[in-house]
Amino acid sequence: MSDLSQQVKARSPFAEAWDMFRRNHAAMVALAVLGLISIGAVVGPYLYPTDPFDMVWAPFSPPGEQGFLLGTDYLGRDLLAMIINGARVSLLIGLAAALVSIFIGVTVGALAGFYRGWVEEVLMRITEFFQVLPTLLFSMVLVALFGASLPMITFAIGIVSWTAVARITRAEFLRIRELEFVTASRAAGAGAGKLMFGVILPNAMPPIIVQSALMVGSAILFEAGLSFLGLTDPNVVSWGQIIGSNRQYILDASYTVTIPGLAIFVTVLCISLVGDGLNDALNPKLRQR
Amino acid sequence: MSLLSVKNLRIELKTRAGVAPVIDDLSFDLDAGESISFVGESGCGKSMTALGLMGLLPQGIGRVAGGSISFDGEDLTTASEARMRAIRGNDISMIFQEPMTSLNPVYTVGEQIAEVLREHQKLGRRAAWSMAAELLDAVRIPNAARRVSDYPFQMSGGQRQRVMIAMALACKPKILIADEPTTALDVTVQAQIFDLLRDLRRDIGTSIILITHDMGAVAEMADRVIVMYAGRKAEIGPVDTIIRHPRHPYTKGLISCVPHIQTPLTDARPDLTEVPGIVPSLQEFGADACLFASRCTLRTEQCTSARPVSKAFEQHHEAECWHAEDL
Numbered sequence: 001m002s003d004l005s006q007q008v009k010a011r012s013p014f015a016e017a018w019d020m021f022r023r024n025h026a027a028m029v030a031l032a033v034l035g036l037i038s039i040g041a042v043v044g045p046y047l048y049p050t051d052p053f054d055m056v057w058a059p060f061s062p063p064g065e066q067g068f069l070l071g072t073d074y075l076g077r078d079l080l081a082m083i084i085n086g087a088r089v090s091l092l093i094g095l096a097a098a099l100v101s102i103f104i105g106v107t108v109g110a111l112a113g114f115y116r117g118w119v120e121e122v123l124m125r126i127t128e129f130f131q132v133l134p135t136l137l138f139s140m141v142l143v144a145l146f147g148a149s150l151p152m153i154t155f156a157i158g159i160v161s162w163t164a165v166a167r168i169t170r171a172e173f174l175r176i177r178e179l180e181f182v183t184a185s186r187a188a189g190a191g192a193g194k195l196m197f198g199v200i201l202p203n204a205m206p207p208i209i210v211q212s213a214l215m216v217g218s219a220i221l222f223e224a225g226l227s228f229l230g231l232t233d234p235n236v237v238s239w240g241q242i243i244g245s246n247r248q249y250i251l252d253a254s255y256t257v258t259i260p261g262l263a264i265f266v267t268v269l270c271i272s273l274v275g276d277g278l279n280d281a282l283n284p285k286l287r288q289r
Numbered sequence: 290m291s292l293l294s295v296k297n298l299r300i301e302l303k304t305r306a307g308v309a310p311v312i313d314d315l316s317f318d319l320d321a322g323e324s325i326s327f328v329g330e331s332g333c334g335k336s337m338t339a340l341g342l343m344g345l346l347p348q349g350i351g352r353v354a355g356g357s358i359s360f361d362g363e364d365l366t367t368a369s370e371a372r373m374r375a376i377r378g379n380d381i382s383m384i385f386q387e388p389m390t391s392l393n394p395v396y397t398v399g400e401q402i403a404e405v406l407r408e409h410q411k412l413g414r415r416a417a418w419s420m421a422a423e424l425l426d427a428v429r430i431p432n433a434a435r436r437v438s439d440y441p442f443q444m445s446g447g448q449r450q451r452v453m454i455a456m457a458l459a460c461k462p463k464i465l466i467a468d469e470p471t472t473a474l475d476v477t478v479q480a481q482i483f484d485l486l487r488d489l490r491r492d493i494g495t496s497i498i499l500i501t502h503d504m505g506a507v508a509e510m511a512d513r514v515i516v517m518y519a520g521r522k523a524e525i526g527p528v529d530t531i532i533r534h535p536r537h538p539y540t541k542g543l544i545s546c547v548p549h550i551q552t553p554l555t556d557a558r559p560d561l562t563e564v565p566g567i568v569p570s571l572q573e574f575g576a577d578a579c580l581f582a583s584r585c586t587l588r589t590e591q592c593t594s595a596r597p598v599s600k601a602f603e604q605h606h607e608a609e610c611w612h613a614e615d616l
Contacts, residue, residue, distance in 0.1 A: 117349065180390040187343055187385075188405050188456060189378035202395045 020281035027277025030270035037267055041087035050081040052237045060253045073242070073256045074249050082237050083263055089238040090264070093154050094220035094271075100158025101219075102212050105165025106201070112166070113173025114196050120170070127166045135160040136225060143231045150233050157222045161215060168211055172204035179203075206282035210275055217271035224264050239264050291318040292463060292496055293342075298356035300334070300341045302571065303349075309571035310354070311337045313520045321463065324490060324497040326511035326528070328504060328543060332568045334520040335500045339466045342498075343383055344373040361463070379409040382457040386469040388450035392441035398425070398452045399437035405459045424455040428485060447478035451485065458489055465490075466498045471506065483509055504547045508532060516540045519569055519580035522599075526606030536600075536608035536616050538585050539564070579611065587612045 021027060050056065055076040056068075063071040063079075070079035112123040139156035146152050176182065177200060185199045224240030226232060232241045239260040246256035300312035311334045319325050327335045340346050342358060344365060358365040360381070365373070377383075385391045393401060402424055403417035412420060418437070425433035428451040441449055450470060457465055467486065471479035487510065490497055499510050507514050507528060514531055516524040516539060524537040535541045542564035566584035573580060582592040589611065597609045610616070 180385055180387050181393045183345065184383075184385055184391045184453070185393065186345055187377055187383040189374050189376075189408055191374050199393060203393070 017278075017281040021277050024277040024280055026273050027280075030273035030277070033266065034270045034274060037087060037270075038091065040084060041091050044084035044087065048081060048084055050078045052077060052082040052085045054078070054081075060249070060256070062253075063255055063259070070259055071253075071255055073246055074253070079242070079256065079259060082242050083239070083260060086237045086239045086242060086260065087263070087267075089150070089236050090220050090223060090240070090267070093150065093157070093223045093238070094216045096154045097157035097161070097219035097222070098212055098215040100155060101162035101215060102165055102208070103162075104158065105162035106169050106208065108162070109166040109169025109171075110173055110196050110201060113170040114177060114192070114200065116174075123166075124170070127163050130160065131163045133160065136222075139222070139226065140229065140231055143226060148231050148233050150236065153223060153226060153232065157219050157226075161218065161222070165208060165211055165215070168207050169204060172207060173200055176200045176203050209282060210279045213271060213275035213278055217268040217275070220264065220268055220271075292321045292323075292361060293319040294357075294359040295342075296357045296359070298338075298341065298358060299354045300337055300346065300351060301354040302337070302351045304571050306572050309520075310575040311351070311520045311571070312341060313575055315356070315522055317515055317522070317525060319464070319496050319498065322490070322494050322496055323513070324499065324511045326499040326501060326507045326514045327517055328501055328507055328514060329517035329523075330502055330564075330568050332519075333517040335502075335517055336468055337520075338517070339383065339468050339498070339500055342464075342466060343377055343381060344368070344370075345377075375409070378405050378457075378462070379460045380462055381464045381466065382460070382462040383466040383468065384450070384453045384457045384470050386472050388446050388453055388473060391453055392449055394441055397438045397440055398444070399439075402437075402452070402456050402459055405456055409460045420459070421455075424459055425452070427489070428452070428455045428458075429481075430455075446474055447481065450474060450478075450482055454482075454485065454489070458493060458495065461493050462495055464496045464498060466500070468500045469502070470499075472501075472503075479506075486510065504532070504543050516543065520574050521580065522607075522609060523581070524606075524608040524610075526602075526608075527604055530604050530606050534616075536602060536606065536613040537581075537610045538587055538612070538616065539581050540608075541616065579609075581610075587615070 056078050057066055057072050057076050059072060059074050059076045061068055061072040061076070063069065065071070068078055068080065070083060073079055073082065108123050108127060112120040112127075139160050142156040142159070143153055173196075182195060182199055185195060190199060223238060224243065227238050227240035228244040228247070230244060232238060232244070242260040243257050246253070250257045295318075296316050298312055298315045299310055301308045302311045315338065317325070327338060329335050337346070337351065340351070341353060342365070346352060353366045356366070360376070365376070368376070392398065396404075399418060399421045402421035403412075403414070406412045406417040406420055407414070410417075422434050422437040425437055430436055430448055430451055436444075441452070444452065454470075465486075470486070471482050474482065483506065486497065489495065497510070499506065501507060511528050513526065514524075514528050515522055516531070516537060518539050524531060524535065524540045531540060532544060535544060546563060564584060569580050569583065577596050578594060579585070579592040579597050582588045585592065591611050597611045597613075599607050599609050600613045601607050602613075
């Protein structure tokens with residue numbers, strides 16, 4: 001028996017999922033690209049210290065000319081510097097907004113799925129209320145009312161996108177709370193908080209992780225949409241804002257719009273591919289022994 | 290005074306057709322270090338008794354409607370939820386029928402055992418972990434020091450049940466409730482688990498409440514037996530006495546159901562016997578009649594018109610049957 005247990009190498013569920021994930025080439029490439037973008041966002045401004053607000057040259061200098069790799073925008077600002085600095089804001093808002101909505105969604109879904117009864121009724125009606133709100137309009141109202149600061153934009157995106165997480169979490173809780181190990185934990189003296197977040201939630205994580213990954217992408221898109229409409233902090237650069245401020249010149253200098261657009265497209269695509277890879281890796285039905 | 294004293298316990302379950310007493314007027318005592326067994330078919334309220342004792346009846350569906358459960362002088366039916374949490378896993382712990390699903394799949398077995406110790410014994414992380422390894426060794430899992438960091442899926446059913454036992458006994462509880470602990474395991478493993486439980490009971494002095502439908506398991510494990518039928522106590526007494534001379538036709542039926550490999554089938558015992566019929570549905574629970582009457586060969590007028598009273602025999606043997614003396 002001890003021979004056998006030596007052969008069966010002890011692997012945590014995490015290691016197992018990573019093994020599955022590695023086999024998905026598209027997801028691995030996407031993860032690598034995302035890694036590069038993130039590194040660029042973190043160290044880029046130090047390697048390329050041009051101020052994105054500085055008017056360094058004449059407007060609409062095409063990419064590759066006059067020493068500007070991506071050209072200049074309508075005010076003669078260096079587009080490369082704007083893209084690099086914009087990556088910070090776009091990724092940060094994407095991550096932070098996703099965190100906000102995961103936090104709200106998991107809390108609401110966990111309470112509803114665990115307590116059932118009137119708690120579930122009330123929470124799920126609230127969730128439905130948020131589901132039927134026109135999301136873009138609602139977040140525009142929030143930002144317009146409370147000011148276009150980064151925290152407010154993050155919150156406005158988070159508050160309109162938590163419903164999917166809440167519903168997924170609740171569904172998982174409803175399934176898992178009936179399993180025998182939950183009763184066993186109860187019989188071992190675990191309290192409600194421990195049962196919810198120490199026993200059930202770790203088992204509910206796979207679909208929540210996948211949903212969260214996808215949500216980072218949609219939050220980035222959402223932020224781009226808001227800044228395109230001008231609802232953005234004027235003191236920072238984001239990809240959507242570059243598109244928004246250059247949108248009048250789309251026919252004359254299309255690169256000022258397509259380059260930040262491409263940045264958004266690549267980032268969100270990579271996030272989706274990673275999310276897809278996570279789904280395959282974490283879904284027990286697709287996992288082979 | 291006995292360790293656990295259940296008096297006139299009544300547990301009601303809300304069903305679509307109304308409220309049914311799944312435990313109807315159950316009384317029994319359990320002494321420290323004693324092993325008592327509940328036997329009966331599925332749906333006789335054995336598991337409900339266990340959940341009732343633990344205060345784990347399904348919320349909003351089941352409730353204790355009457356009677357008392359006195360543990361060490363404290364009435365558990367009126368204890369607060371916080372107090373029950375402190376008792377569960379510490380003073381009274383439980384092992385379940387399905388070892389395959391009773392362990393949390395995302396934690397290593399060591400983490401799960403250590404968790405109980407940290408919760409109740411307030412041990413530090415490291416102390417709890419090394420204690421977990423010791424416990425695994427105590428339940429005879431080979432190579433315990435390494436297997437403590439295994440995940441449940443790396444273990445066999447028998448090993449998982451041992452882990453469950455290690456978890457349940459981690460805090461040296463006064464009572465261990467074992468709800469059909471070997472039903473899902475094969476027979477050789479079953480014998481090992483019973484050996485283990487017997488030894489641990491001797492070492493720790495834990496009282497055991499064994500819930501089973503297997504008279505063979507009862508004979509092997511318990512000092513006393515309570516035969517349950519349709520939420521009622523049919524018979525209670527020392528195991529030897531009851532097996533030698535059952536005073537309730539249901540008990541008799543259960544005993545005759547155990548196959549004896551060594552005794553050849555004869556004319557008197559031509560086939561494996563069974564108790565004809567099935568347990569009555571929940572709607573019939575609580576009726577003022579003998580609920581076994583529909584399946585009983587000794588049925589008379591009295592059986593269908595009044596609930597049998599408890600009749601006492603020598604050696605604390607009691608049976609609830611109108612014909613107990615005749616058996």
